[in-house]
Amino acid sequence: MSEQVIEALRRSRYRIISDDKDLEEVCRLRYNCYRAEGSIAVNERGIMADAFDGTANCVHVAVEFDGKLLGAMRLHLMSELSHESPSLGTFPEILESVKRGQTALDLTRFVIDPSARRQHVPAHFLVMRIPFLATMFYDIDLALAPVRVEHTAFYRRYLGYELMIGPRSYPWLKKPLQLLTANVSEQRDAILARTPFFGPVGDIPHSNIAFPDLSGVYAASKRGRSEAA
Numbered sequence: 001m002s003e004q005v006i007e008a009l010r011r012s013r014y015r016i017i018s019d020d021k022d023l024e025e026v027c028r029l030r031y032n033c034y035r036a037e038g039s040i041a042v043n044e045r046g047i048m049a050d051a052f053d054g055t056a057n058c059v060h061v062a063v064e065f066d067g068k069l070l071g072a073m074r075l076h077l078m079s080e081l082s083h084e085s086p087s088l089g090t091f092p093e094i095l096e097s098v099k100r101g102q103t104a105l106d107l108t109r110f111v112i113d114p115s116a117r118r119q120h121v122p123a124h125f126l127v128m129r130i131p132f133l134a135t136m137f138y139d140i141d142l143a144l145a146p147v148r149v150e151h152t153a154f155y156r157r158y159l160g161y162e163l164m165i166g167p168r169s170y171p172w173l174k175k176p177l178q179l180l181t182a183n184v185s186e187q188r189d190a191i192l193a194r195t196p197f198f199g200p201v202g203d204i205p206h207s208n209i210a211f212p213d214l215s216g217v218y219a220a221s222k223r224g225r226s227e228a229a
Contacts, residue, residue: 009207017060033111056217057082071112071127077218078104102141135184139220146177160187
């Protein structure tokens with residue numbers, strides 16, 4: 001699998017989404033993916049978006065493969081400066097960790113173009129590099145993943161997530177989600193030892209991500225900032 005991912009990385013680019021037109025493209029991909037799974041209702045615009053897309057502590061990252069949009073993910077950085085998070089309304093318990101001084105990364109809207117499966121592209125690994133690299137760049141303590149029960153195994157096996165809260169109804173979705181969490185600052189070295197492609201790949205510089213500086217809305221862990229992704 002490592003060789004397949006590395007080869008795919010050579011054909012991939014990671015892009016921070018800041019333009020409205022690019023975000024609309026991502027929102028259309030979201031809509032198509034969620035509709036394909038029967039997770040959301042039909043809407044005439046064919047777009048899946050909400051108010052959390054525009055919060056100051058939000059970062060949208062897309063993955064392009066051979067120049068075409070392959071997948072995307074939405075990240076919300078939580079710290080003493082900002083608690084805004086899509087998952088907070090459903091799982092309010094997570095706020096206690098932030099209030100105790102921990103930083104948290106809420107990853108939502110994980111989508112992959114269905115055609116990737118037909119092309120045998122290891123898309124899940126390419127997209128899941130996004131939050132892992134973000135935890136390094138922003139020096140995150142706790143990673144949050146609201147996911148459906150059937151997706152739990154992937155997060156457990158490759159990224160060390162554990163179940164924190166069982167399934168609950170989630171806004172706008174027809175299927176319930178459960179909350180997985182990972183103490184990434186403690187698990188990072190072990191994960192990189194098993195799957196080094198989740199981290200920066202020195203000989204493929206375009207596989208890294210130019211995350212934006214969120215100072216003013218996000219305060220990094222007091223342990224000290226990790227090496228940039």
